[in-house]
Every structure is written in C-alpha cells, then in structure tokens.
Amino acid sequence: MNLHYQEYGDKKAPLLVFLHGGGVSSWMWDNQIHYFSHFHCITIDLPEQGKSNLTEHFSIQKSAQRINDFIEKIANGKTVTVIGFSLGAQVTIQMLSLNPNLVDYAVINSALVRPNSFFKKMIRPSIKLTFPLIKNKSFSKLQAKTLYIDEKYFETYYKESSQMKPDTLIRILEENMSFEIPNDLNKATGKILVTVGEKEKAVMKKSAKDIVSSNPNCTGIIIPRVGHGIPLVDPAFFNQMVEKWILEGTLPREVITR
Numbered sequence: 001m002n003l004h005y006q007e008y009g010d011k012k013a014p015l016l017v018f019l020h021g022g023g024v025s026s027w028m029w030d031n032q033i034h035y036f037s038h039f040h041c042i043t044i045d046l047p048e049q050g051k052s053n054l055t056e057h058f059s060i061q062k063s064a065q066r067i068n069d070f071i072e073k074i075a076n077g078k079t080v081t082v083i084g085f086s087l088g089a090q091v092t093i094q095m096l097s098l099n100p101n102l103v104d105y106a107v108i109n110s111a112l113v114r115p116n117s118f119f120k121k122m123i124r125p126s127i128k129l130t131f132p133l134i135k136n137k138s139f140s141k142l143q144a145k146t147l148y149i150d151e152k153y154f155e156t157y158y159k160e161s162s163q164m165k166p167d168t169l170i171r172i173l174e175e176n177m178s179f180e181i182p183n184d185l186n187k188a189t190g191k192i193l194v195t196v197g198e199k200e201k202a203v204m205k206k207s208a209k210d211i212v213s214s215n216p217n218c219t220g221i222i223i224p225r226v227g228h229g230i231p232l233v234d235p236a237f238f239n240q241m242v243e244k245w246i247l248e249g250t251l252p253r254e255v256i257t258r
Helices: 026-035 060-074 087-098 117-135 137-146 151-163 166-178 183-187 202-214 235-248
Strands: 005-009 015-019 040-044 080-085 105-109 191-197 218-223
Touching (some): 005 026, 015 026, 015 060, 015 087, 026 040, 026 235, 040 060, 060 087, 080 087, 087 105, 087 166, 087 183, 105 235, 117 137, 137 151, 183 202, 191 202, 202 218
Parallel strands (some): 015 040, 015 080, 105 191, 191 218
C-alpha cells in the first residue's frame, strides 16, 4: 500500500484499524494506541495528509479501496474492527459498501452523509481567500481549539496544516461535503456502532440517524456533553466504550441509544 501506516500492539491479536479526521492525521489516535496495546493496531494516514502527503489525490472512494485491499492482505482470518472519525468515518462507510463482508466491527464516529451543494460551491472561493491564515499561529490555535487539539499536539497540527496546499484542502472539503450513503451499505454484515456528540450540529445528528436507518446491523448513540471530537475530548471514555462494545456488546449507561 502506498499510504503511510504504522503498526502497534500484539500482531497476533484481533485487528484494529484507525482512520483519522480531516485536518489531522494518525497522531490523533495516540491515546487509543496505548490503550489497545493488547490488539493489533494500525493507523493509516489518508492520501495527501500526514505522512501520506505526497501520495495520490485524496478521494473517499480511492481511500476506501486502498485500505480494503490492505486489510485483505494482512487480516489472515483475524477479527477486523475499523474505527473512523469524521472524514475517516466517511471512508469507513465507503469501505463497508465496497466490501460488505470484510469488516466485523465498525465504529462510525461523526460522519456527515447529507451533501450540501451550496456550501460545496463556496469552498473553493472561501479557501482561496482565507488560506493564508492557515500559516498564522494565532489563527491555527483557534482552529485547534475547535478540534479539541491540546498543546501537546498543537505543533504537529500546525506543521501539517502549514504544509498543506490549497488545492488539497479544497479536495478534502469537497469530498467531505459531497459524501452520501452509498447504495450498498445495507449489505454490510458486520456490527456497526454509529456515534455523534450531543453538542454537534443538527446535520450531524440527522446524518447519524440516516446511517442507522441504512443497515439493520447499526446501533446509534448520542454521547452526552460533547461536540465533534470525542476520541480527543475524552479518550478514556471513548476507549472503554469501544472495547466493551466489541468484546461484550454493551454500551455505557449515560449514552442515548437511538
């Protein structure tokens, strides 16, 4: 696979694949990697992002196919779990649609599946106008705060943001704003946990509801008191929730099941 990836944990254990959100890369999963050391963990930098910044142009479709092919080569009969956040969650949905029998468990965290043609049209002129601000540290710190990125990871976030080309950012945002549920998601046979934060925008909650309705194997939950970024906001809660759901099929009492 031409995408950058790293392996952690016990290579004989069940497989956990982590897919990051837009604007960040695999470092967002550091707290998960440490917690799930008893699993075979793999983090992947999506095209044009992180250490995959010199690979092919980003698209959700191509990313999903590349990662599916990679998993097929390394799974060796293991139980496969894919955990995607935001942009990575959209890639996860596409993966399930392209190969419905490959993934045993999927965590789809904060995936947008309601396209907005108006906002898509505004992306290119807006980015061309505001892109120079990305290299402004004060502006980047404000952006980092909205993504729940703390001081520990800010310099990494700022470095990656500063290196990104405007056309790359436009491509990523256009893909994100255009994505909708693929026709074959209903064929996915694995168990799917769909999560959204209580403080997220209405369109994100509606998207979560749409995903749950698209496949009978889906369980949807609203996580109280958080917005867009639960793996970063409260990694301990997120990690324990995911582990118990995979191993025991249970969920925390405080979440709202839908």
